[in-house]
Amino acid sequence: MGTPLERLLGHYARRYPVATDRLVIGCVGQDVPVELVVAAGAVPVRLAGKPGADVTAGETYLGAGVDRCTRSVLTRLLAGEYGRLDRLLVSRDCEASLRLFYAVRELRRVEPELGLPETYLVDVLHLPHWTTTRYNRVRFGELVTVLERWTGARLTEEAVAAAIGEYDEHRRLLRAVSALRRGARLTGVQALAAFGAALPVAEHNELLRALPASGLGVYSGRRVFLTGSSHDNPDVYRALEEAGFVVVGEDHDWGDLLAMRPVAAPTLDALVERYQYNGPTAARASIDDRAANTARAAVECGAELVVSYVRGNDDAPPWDFPAQAAALRAHGIPAVLVDRQEYGEIDLAGVCGE
Template sequence: MGTTPLERLIDHYERRYPVTADGPVIGYVGQDVPVELVTAAGALPVRLAGRPGTDVTAGETYLGRGVDRWVVSVLTRLLGGEYGRLDRLLVSRDCEASLRLFYAVRELRRVEPGLGLPEAYLVDVLHLPHWTTTRYDRIRFAELVAVLERWTGTRLTPAAVAAAIGLHDERRELLRAVSALRRELRLTGVQALAVFGAVLPVAEHNQLLRDLMESSLDVHSGRRVFLTGSAHDTPDVYLVLEKAGFVVVGEDHDWGDLLASRLVGEPTLDALVERYQYNGPTAARASIADRAAYTARAAVECGAELVVSYVRRNDDAPPWDFPAQAAALRAHGIPAVLVDRQEYGSIDLAEVPVG
């Protein structure tokens, strides 16, 4: 275990699997899973990442080759028991790949119970800005509360939910401070991803983040790049870019800055519902205009010198956003490049302008 707060956070990130915890562990896939409710139920929420560059034949057997490779990797790791003890699994319907993962796990539990896959539940959150959508989402959240109570044997009282909301909103505020450190080049993109994704109980995570704010950090240098497009559940692409002389100062995907973009605010279940309804915008769930405006604003705030839209093979939504994003960025004098059809965890640097 490292000695500085940053080293300890990186350790928690790099050793996040297999999971070790005293209490219940609930794995989850997708940004739409309300982790506050998992915390309120006394369980540890653990977001599942894939692992680039490894054999995914097992996952491919059930998902085929036309699915985004990160989810094929996640299923492969589930089948191989690489995540350690997962008591249950929550999967959000945030994209087609996540949905296919849910159905695969559910069916495999039915036809091949010997595989030992965890019981899975689909978290279905809609994002249209209508009161009917809010009503739909409230029903789905109430159902999720009942499922978590059954899984854990813990009643999710209003007080427990309020306390969990407070802890997670505190973490979001702290993660915003982490983003500010990165904009000052006191953290690299690789380090920031580790700080965001460290797996430990939220109260302990918050304390380490507070310690990080008070610690001494080196100042880095490099061409400031902002990432849009596909999400990054591992630091592999960030590593390639930063070894090539870039510094990733921001991103608009849900493993990075987007985690902290919206607070819950009021410590109530209704406010929690609306936080997830209006959270975003991601490529699979937001309009092209909203994505373009958000990306341009975030890139300007980061002082980005270049925006890279990195798109994995079989991730079809991001390329539709790029023309509008590039136009919005040109208005601020920021060049943008589309690096399309990339293999999971890899990037072709020949397509990224270095000067």
């Protein structure tokens, strides 16, 4: 069986397929309300790309101008690499995700023999206005109807409340993982695996609860905070840590952002507001908000260096960097921009030479 950490690392390395007899719903992006998927009796599985693998099939339909990570996700969908996916939810968290949704929907229409799952767009807006909340509430209501049709289950208030409770506990446990990493008890690679292990939420929570008492190590190195593009795999973290750094935090949506902002109450309306105000991510938050959040988080992590890592065709993060660097200077924390990187790779020259 192994220790809880070993089991989390194993589930992260072997994310697909997920073994379950329930309906499996693939999820793309941070804005998919997984609580509703679980309340409907299905298992949400967030889809990651595969660095270093050929993306020709995905590029055929998305073009070369889309982030390679998204091209990889479509390539893996076309190849059936995720195993059984009964349905697909794609959030409008960035332009690349939106283009993926339209590509899958059109491919189902014109090439049904490809066997792609039925897909639905989760359209969550993030402006801090009551009109935005009203818009999102309508969209969530429509998603409830779709999930009920897909699963044959009724999303009762009790089922929604129970799922919200499970995921609020999940977020609390992930914040404990972040605390272990800040205390040098976990590496960045290990923490990323603890966050991203592909497990039903109840099983994931069980392993996370057992993690602090499972004989963790003590790690040292120059403490790095990562901002910029998200990381759905450990390759960049591993490269940094093999070079003598230790990743103590990040502000992307496969890491610490998953643990932020619990739901205020066990209701659908509270869930709507949680996703409306979740963030801030580079694709949808103001530059000032991003800078303030990055500086606050880096200070909390005791970071000695902030690295803004940006993949090719991920255009939003470089706009944030000057304000982030200025905010960090006020705390005596240097920052470097590593731009136009290949998916899953990092040019360490600019980082090691800082």
